[in-house]
Amino acid sequence: MILPGDTVLVGVSGGKDSYVLLKILAEVHNPSKIIGLMIDENIHGYSRADVFDFLKKTCHDLGVDCINTSIKKELGYGVDDFMLMQIKKYSSIKVSACTFCGIARRRILNAYARTFNVNKVATGHNLDDEVQTYLINILRGDLMRLIQLHPLSMTHSKLLVKRIKPIRAIYEYETSFMAYIENFKFQETECPYILQRPTLRARIRELIKDIEKFYPGIQIKLLKYVDEILEPLVKSTNTKPIELPLCSKCGEPTSPGRIICKFCELVNEVLNI
Numbered sequence: 001m002i003l004p005g006d007t008v009l010v011g012v013s014g015g016k017d018s019y020v021l022l023k024i025l026a027e028v029h030n031p032s033k034i035i036g037l038m039i040d041e042n043i044h045g046y047s048r049a050d051v052f053d054f055l056k057k058t059c060h061d062l063g064v065d066c067i068n069t070s071i072k073k074e075l076g077y078g079v080d081d082f083m084l085m086q087i088k089k090y091s092s093i094k095v096s097a098c099t100f101c102g103i104a105r106r107r108i109l110n111a112y113a114r115t116f117n118v119n120k121v122a123t124g125h126n127l128d129d130e131v132q133t134y135l136i137n138i139l140r141g142d143l144m145r146l147i148q149l150h151p152l153s154m155t156h157s158k159l160l161v162k163r164i165k166p167i168r169a170i171y172e173y174e175t176s177f178m179a180y181i182e183n184f185k186f187q188e189t190e191c192p193y194i195l196q197r198p199t200l201r202a203r204i205r206e207l208i209k210d211i212e213k214f215y216p217g218i219q220i221k222l223l224k225y226v227d228e229i230l231e232p233l234v235k236s237t238n239t240k241p242i243e244l245p246l247c248s249k250c251g252e253p254t255s256p257g258r259i260i261c262k263f264c265e266l267v268n269e270v271l272n273i
């Protein structure tokens with residue numbers, strides 16, 4: 001996933017997974033080629049600023065540069081702003097905070113990766129996260145998305161920096177254990193929007209957790225199995241690269257067939273543009 005000459009931007013949230021990722025990366029790769037980026041989501045009562053000082057010190061000890069920014073500063077609207085605008089317009093929630101937040105964070109990570117001229121963006125998605133995402137997309141029958149999730153898949157735009165998930169085969173309990181023995185100070189408050197998390201993911205998480213109790217190792221087997229089935233498809237897709245269209249509003253790459261990207265669509269809808 002990472003070659004000796006690579007420069008990597010790591011998304012660090014203040015949570016255990018991205019901490020474990022940063023720690024391992026700084027040990028196996030040249031720390032001067034790693035940058036940590038923490039994005040504040042602008043959620044009242046859930047400020048990343050509280051953990052940034054601790055994270056900065058952690059990065060300093062690892063020899064890694066660390067920077068921070070916020071969704072509002074980069075894109076004009078934070079998560080709370082988006083949710084308030086939505087409630088004002090529809091008197092209900094049509095798009096979850098997690099959807100807006102995920103799209104915004106990915107966009108910012110990619111923009112910073114371009115600015116700093118790095119060639120990989122790494123996130124701390126663990127095995128449990130990855131198995132849930134695979135299963136969600138299998139249940140939705142979304143083959144294109146499954147192909148994109150595979151570690152060998154290519155990006156389809158000059159403006160997109162390759163995303164990698166180096167700890168995707170590591171169980172969540174293992175990252176928790178490592179963070180614990182390393183005495184890592186977790187962000188203690190939970191995101192107030194947690195209850196709006198997509199129910200399909202929450203249901204799958206509970207189901208798999210339950211099965212794993214009786215059949216230990218089931219998640220790693222599933223990940224390897226799906227990776228293996230997808231590999232020939234990924235390789236054949238890589239030989240026919242497509243160039244994604246650009247959003248007519250913001251100029252960022254968007255999915256085939258779209259005129260404006262998902263981010264602009266979400267914001268424009270609630271703003272009545």
Ligand SMILES: Nc1ncnc2c1ncn2[C@@H]1O[C@H](COP(=O)(O)OP(=O)(O)OP(=O)(O)O)[C@@H](O)[C@H]1O
Pocket residue numbers: 010011012013014015016017018019037038039040041048105122123124125126129
């Ligand atoms: N605010 C953020 N700033 C930068 N990167 C982030 C942020 N939130 C999440 N990420 C990146 O996306 C990954 C997955 O995020 P998710 O929200 O699923 O958190 P998680 O599974 O609890 O991981 P973590 O323990 O690192 O918070 C994180 O490991 C991190 O690399």
